[in-house]
Amino acid sequence: MEGVARTITSENYDQYQKDAIQTLASYVQKQRLALPQGEIKFYRTVDPVLTGTLDILSKRIRTKLNQLIANVDLPGCEQLGRVTDAKEVDIWYKDIITLNDSLLDGANISLDEFTGRNRKFAASSATQLAPTIGKVQSKSGPVNVVYSRVIGRPQIKFKNKVDNSGAPFVPKLSYKPNGIVPFKEGSSHSHPYQYEITNIKYPSFIFEKNPPINYPSIETTPFTWVDTLEELSAVCQKLEASREFAVDLEHHDYRSYQGFTCLIQISTRDEDFIIDALELRDSLHTLNNAFTNPNILKVFHGADYDIQWLQKDFGVYVVNMFDTGAASYILVTLDRSAEVSLKVYETFGYDKTGKGPGGYQRLLDKWRATLDRQQFAVFRSLHEWRDTIARLEDESIKYYSVVYNIYS
Numbered sequence: 001m002e003g004v005a006r007t008i009t010s011e012n013y014d015q016y017q018k019d020a021i022q023t024l025a026s027y028v029q030k031q032r033l034a035l036p037q038g039e040i041k042f043y044r045t046v047d048p049v050l051t052g053t054l055d056i057l058s059k060r061i062r063t064k065l066n067q068l069i070a071n072v073d074l075p076g077c078e079q080l081g082r083v084t085d086a087k088e089v090d091i092w093y094k095d096i097i098t099l100n101d102s103l104l105d106g107a108n109i110s111l112d113e114f115t116g117r118n119r120k121f122a123a124s125s126a127t128q129l130a131p132t133i134g135k136v137q138s139k140s141g142p143v144n145v146v147y148s149r150v151i152g153r154p155q156i157k158f159k160n161k162v163d164n165s166g167a168p169f170v171p172k173l174s175y176k177p178n179g180i181v182p183f184k185e186g187s188s189h190s191h192p193y194q195y196e197i198t199n200i201k202y203p204s205f206i207f208e209k210n211p212p213i214n215y216p217s218i219e220t221t222p223f224t225w226v227d228t229l230e231e232l233s234a235v236c237q238k239l240e241a242s243r244e245f246a247v248d249l250e251h252h253d254y255r256s257y258q259g260f261t262c263l264i265q266i267s268t269r270d271e272d273f274i275i276d277a278l279e280l281r282d283s284l285h286t287l288n289n290a291f292t293n294p295n296i297l298k299v300f301h302g303a304d305y306d307i308q309w310l311q312k313d314f315g316v317y318v319v320n321m322f323d324t325g326a327a328s329y330i331l332v333t334l335d336r337s338a339e340v341s342l343k344v345y346e347t348f349g350y351d352k353t354g355k356g357p358g359g360y361q362r363l364l365d366k367w368r369a370t371l372d373r374q375q376f377a378v379f380r381s382l383h384e385w386r387d388t389i390a391r392l393e394d395e396s397i398k399y400y401s402v403v404y405n406i407y408s
Contacts, residue, residue, distance in 0.1 A: 172315025
């Protein structure tokens with residue numbers, strides 16, 4: 001009966017989940033259609049009541065974001081400062097989304113344990129249960145929303161074993177397409193394309209003032225799922241013949257210490273590609289022919305992490321990049337984009353001082369905790385133990401034990 005709270009049990013969980021997905025999808029659809037896209041500023045100027053309501057809502061959202069940032073224990077959240085206005089949300093948008101995704105992953109794991117689906121199976125287990133599927137109505141018809149249950153970890157099948165030792169990262173390049181200066185294979189602590197990026201001569205077309213080109217609709221745009229070498233080769237040829245293309249990555253880090261890239265999404269003016277980065281992991285270096293070509297413009301949004309993930313997972317580098325995330329808050333956009341593309345992926349060891357991001361001392365300071373000598377020694381030892389085990393098993397530290405459990 002609607003309006004009556006239901007008790008969630010392992011028997012009714014599947015139906016409860018499907019109902020929740022449908023309810024949320026319906027609510028989001030109604031809210032999306034309630035206010036025309038791009039007209040919020042206009043309505044603010046003509047409707048003071050709406051302006052007041054939006055200001056109150058914005059304040060509530062900022063408060064919740066600050067509570068999230070202040071209390072969550074996830075790698076990288078320490079670099080996020082207090083959110084005071086919308087511009088900062090735009091700057092940290094990708095970090096906040098990653099943070100939220102990690103929390104949802106943790107909630108999914110907990111729900112799996114509650115319903116009995118996840119019994120802490122071994123990493124090498126091939127066990128895989130059927131997925132839960134919920135149907136959501138969209139303009140184009142019903143859409144299946146798939147919630148996966150227990151699956152094996154993809155990194156088990158990686159050809160090259162993941163190294164979490166903290167040893168210096170060595171670029172995976174075996175050859176250097178579009179290079180001006182030679183690259184010595186096996187060298188570390190340097191960006192293979194530093195000279196090419198810092199001495200780039202941008203193609204003249206990016207400085208030309210032209211009217212915006214509207215992108216075609218999703219329905220009329222060809223789409224290709226890429227998971228074979230033949231398909232990857234065809235994509236590379238199309239990219240190498242393009243003048244510009246857009247790139248975005250999807251990354252997973254809940255069941256991995258450093259995380260890994262799962263998908264690479266690429267769009268040209270005429271076509272969309274989604275590359276299975278797990279299936280083609282050892283062959284994606286072939287993208288370098290297009291990604292390092294200084295005459296082809298690569299468009300990213302908030303590429304700080306994308307650039308490092310491309311290096312770490314595939315040995316792919318980017319020359320001539322425009323970061324729309326940088327463009328949203330800085331005027332010298334080309335300089336900022338070049339700065340992002342020069343980022344170098346670096347490994348990291350355990351922080352013995354405890355003062356770095358996620359360090360034991362920094363966490364205690366954050367919580368204003370007071371421990372005696374014995375309690376402090378136990379907390380510090382457990383904090384290091386968690387990091388050591390996570391590295392050895394290639395799991396994220398939050399998967400094994402959140403810091404709150406260690407502290408308690």
